[in-house]
Amino acid sequence: MTPPRMVECSFLIxxxxxxxxxxxxxxxxxxxxxxxDRLWDAFRGATIAPGLYHGFYEDPDSGDQIQDKxxxxxxxxTDDAASxxxxxxxxxxxxxxxxxxxxxLSISGRxxxxxxxxxxxx
Amino acid sequence: MTRxxxxxxxxxxxxxxTDLDPEELALVDxxxxxAESHPDWNDFENYWTQAVGSxxxxxxxxxxxxxxxxxxxxxxxxxxxxxxEAGLASLPDYRDDLERLIQDEFSTRREFCAATGLSEDMLxxxxxxxxxxxxxTLAKALDRIGYQLRITREPGRTAxxx
Numbered sequence: 001m002t003p004p005r006m007v008e009c010s011f012l013i014x015x016x017x018x019x020x021x022x023x024x025x026x027x028x029x030x031x032x033x034x035x036x037d038r039l040w041d042a043f044r045g046a047t048i049a050p051g052l053y054h055g056f057y058e059d060p061d062s063g064d065q066i067q068d069k070x071x072x073x074x075x076x077x078t079d080d081a082a083s084x085x086x087x088x089x090x091x092x093x094x095x096x097x098x099x100x101x102x103x104x105l106s107i108s109g110r111x112x113x114x115x116x117x118x119x120x121x122x
Numbered sequence: 123m124t125r126x127x128x129x130x131x132x133x134x135x136x137x138x139x140t141d142l143d144p145e146e147l148a149l150v151d152x153x154x155x156x157a158e159s160h161p162d163w164n165d166f167e168n169y170w171t172q173a174v175g176s177x178x179x180x181x182x183x184x185x186x187x188x189x190x191x192x193x194x195x196x197x198x199x200x201x202x203x204x205x206x207e208a209g210l211a212s213l214p215d216y217r218d219d220l221e222r223l224i225q226d227e228f229s230t231r232r233e234f235c236a237a238t239g240l241s242e243d244m245l246x247x248x249x250x251x252x253x254x255x256x257x258x259t260l261a262k263a264l265d266r267i268g269y270q271l272r273i274t275r276e277p278g279r280t281a282x283x284x
Binding site for chain 2: 015017021022023025026027028029030031032033036037040041044045046047048049050051071099
């Protein structure tokens with residue numbers, strides 16, 4: 001039997017809450033526990049790349065240049081729509097838990113920005 | 123580590139080891155040693171998830187169950203301590219407790235607000251870490267649903283008299 005084709009996915013979780021949606025401070029450990037638990041249940045794990053990823057991007061609402069530091073998660077998934085949608089749904093929820101407007105997701109080098117369901121800037 | 127002494131997590135909650143078998147106790151010891159000798163948060167997270175995952179997978183324990191074990195919760199807490207010590211995460215506060223209370227006892231934030239008299243708008247700001255509730259406001263709201271605020275000592279700290 002041919003093993004299922006796998007794809008490498010990676011995503012970035014900034015270590016600070018968004019300054020417009022929230023206060024720009026580090027997440028509580030509860031937020032990181034939430035992510036760990038979800039990855040544990042749904043995907044049986046992930047690898048965290050060493051160190052932090054420093055970057056900058058243009059805020060889609062204000063146009064301001066934002067600098068951030070992120071943890072990078074790497075995960076191998078079967079190359080089918082159900083598995084990839086499961087990861088997209090998780091990251092959509094993560095936008096809310098980590099107070100982010102969007103989360104960077106790369107699927108075999110193809111980049112998507114996953115937005116939260118409740119993009120609240122009030 | 124022995125079964126007699128419970129592990130105390132970052133929130134001051136005891137995790138009892140009485141039901142752990144010798145192999146689980148040895149794994150807890152290994153994780154504690156690893157956290158001490160390799161205090162890099164990411165490194166430790168990769169280490170413990172592999173160690174704990176393979177340990178319980180080999181025993182045929184489903185992931186949703188292994189996540190509830192004392193070993194998993196201790197490993198998670200050890201990782202949390204490394205993150206806090208490195209300044210990469212903060213300790214949970216009353217907002218985390220509020221979120222959990224809403225999830226556990228109410229269907230929606232709206233239902234929680236109706237029961238407590240808190241405004242949905244203010245709750246949204248507070249849970250987003252943009253504003254704080256006044257102590258009186260929060261105490262009265264919690265009293266309406268049978269909860270109360272309590273002052274507790276931070277785990278591992280003694281009272282500063284300065």
